Amino acid sequence: MEAFRLTSPPDGRQPLHGSVTVGGAKNSALKLMAASLLAPGTTTITNLPDILDVDVMGRLLGELGCEVELDHDAERATVRAPEELGHHAPYHLVRRLRASISVLGPLVARCGRARVALPGGDNIGSRGLDMHLRGLEALGASVAIEHGYVVAEVARLRGATVWLDFPSVGATENLLMAATLAEGTTVIDNAAREPEIADLCRMLQRMGARVDGVGTGTLVVEGVDRLEPVTHETVTDRIVAGTWAFAAAIAGGELRVDRGRAHHLEIVLDKLAAAGARVSTDDAGFTVAADGRLEAFDVVTLPYPGFPTDLQPFALTLAAVSEGTAMITENVFEARFMFVQELARLGAEVRIDGHHAVVRGKPVLSGADVVAHDIRAGAALVLAGLAAEGRTTVADSYHVDRGYPGFVESLRSLGVDVERVQLPDLER
Numbered sequence: 001m002e003a004f005r006l007t008s009p010p011d012g013r014q015p016l017h018g019s020v021t022v023g024g025a026k027n028s029a030l031k032l033m034a035a036s037l038l039a040p041g042t043t044t045i046t047n048l049p050d051i052l053d054v055d056v057m058g059r060l061l062g063e064l065g066c067e068v069e070l071d072h073d074a075e076r077a078t079v080r081a082p083e084e085l086g087h088h089a090p091y092h093l094v095r096r097l098r099a100s101i102s103v104l105g106p107l108v109a110r111c112g113r114a115r116v117a118l119p120g121g122d123n124i125g126s127r128g129l130d131m132h133l134r135g136l137e138a139l140g141a142s143v144a145i146e147h148g149y150v151v152a153e154v155a156r157l158r159g160a161t162v163w164l165d166f167p168s169v170g171a172t173e174n175l176l177m178a179a180t181l182a183e184g185t186t187v188i189d190n191a192a193r194e195p196e197i198a199d200l201c202r203m204l205q206r207m208g209a210r211v212d213g214v215g216t217g218t219l220v221v222e223g224v225d226r227l228e229p230v231t232h233e234t235v236t237d238r239i240v241a242g243t244w245a246f247a248a249a250i251a252g253g254e255l256r257v258d259r260g261r262a263h264h265l266e267i268v269l270d271k272l273a274a275a276g277a278r279v280s281t282d283d284a285g286f287t288v289a290a291d292g293r294l295e296a297f298d299v300v301t302l303p304y305p306g307f308p309t310d311l312q313p314f315a316l317t318l319a320a321v322s323e324g325t326a327m328i329t330e331n332v333f334e335a336r337f338m339f340v341q342e343l344a345r346l347g348a349e350v351r352i353d354g355h356h357a358v359v360r361g362k363p364v365l366s367g368a369d370v371v372a373h374d375i376r377a378g379a380a381l382v383l384a385g386l387a388a389e390g391r392t393t394v395a396d397s398y399h400v401d402r403g404y405p406g407f408v409e410s411l412r413s414l415g416v417d418v419e420r421v422q423l424p425d426l427e428r
Contacts, residue, residue: 001423002422003396004408005391005392005418006393007391008367008385015251016254019255019258022237022241022259024049025237026239027196030054030097031099035177037085038106038180041229047235048075049234050405053099053402053403054077056100060097064085087115091118091148093117094116100119101170101174108136108157113153117148132170136174139175139186140156161187162187162188163190165190166303172197175188176191180207180221181224182223187219188218188219189218195261195304198235202232203230208226241261242265242268243314245257245288249294250384259284269288274297276290277290296323296359297322297326299319299326313336313339316328320387321384322361325358327358345368346388364389366389366390367385367388367392370393372397375403378396386416397420
């Protein structure tokens, strides 16, 4: 089993000095790859992150009949979608990637049928598909769950008005892609507004889709008969950029985040600045610097433009080494606090009450062996190791590789004593 191992000095601090460059967004790239199913021909997606999840999505598209070429050095995927797509997305791939459910909408729109295994992915709580399925039914599809698969059929989707109970990113994406080839007009109310949704909308518009309301809570889609393949550049990853902002706040030092889009992280950077970090922004990125412990601050996660749930583990980790006490409230994924038991192994003082966590900061944590349960929790545990004296080993590090290209290599370039190691069975 592969792990990341950090060694920190007795004061537990490994200040970061230097710069990192943020690439394409995982949460956008995977959906853009799924959108390539909508147009027969060759679609090229650039600024593609070099992460494990991209490889899994590439294999899934291959199972559906596409020819997929991934050039990680060039950060590019080339997808050749045939006129006749397959419609079966098998469990052995779907179980590895939650985002694989995003092929459902394109398959129903293109093929008039889909058989997609119920997805797996990160262990951060129940993320039901009810809104996906009800939305497709509103568009005229017959939908059922059979033997662990979502099975949908329709002659052709018809436009309808769909109200989402919650601004779900996945449901918004699936219904948006399905609606592009539906007959008539579809209105998606209470749609998610994340930058990754806007990125998908821009790609669909370039393919010939008629989408209005981009960036708002109401998307209006006028269906067309056919879409055309395009070349599209993936938006920069705001979660990776935010991760590096928290890294500087936790470890101290001064870190430049090139290509980090500050306007996608306004609430995050404002909170760090109010807590005592020095934050400067420009058109090419931003810089975060911290000389010592920051002041604790409260966090409430909400859909965009609120505080991102994906950055909550980092806010909790920062609170564990800040001055004072913080209240962290999780409103999006109920199991985000699962990693707290691992953070407590590093000496963090955290008390959980429902969807609230009360964190009492302390000057330094204590290195220990911990396990990553998902992408963000794994990265947060690595950053906790930057403020933990002694040796910290984060097992199941493949989770981090699913969302962060070259994470250890970037940390090493910033002066961190960290390496990849193989753990023998006795260390598990």
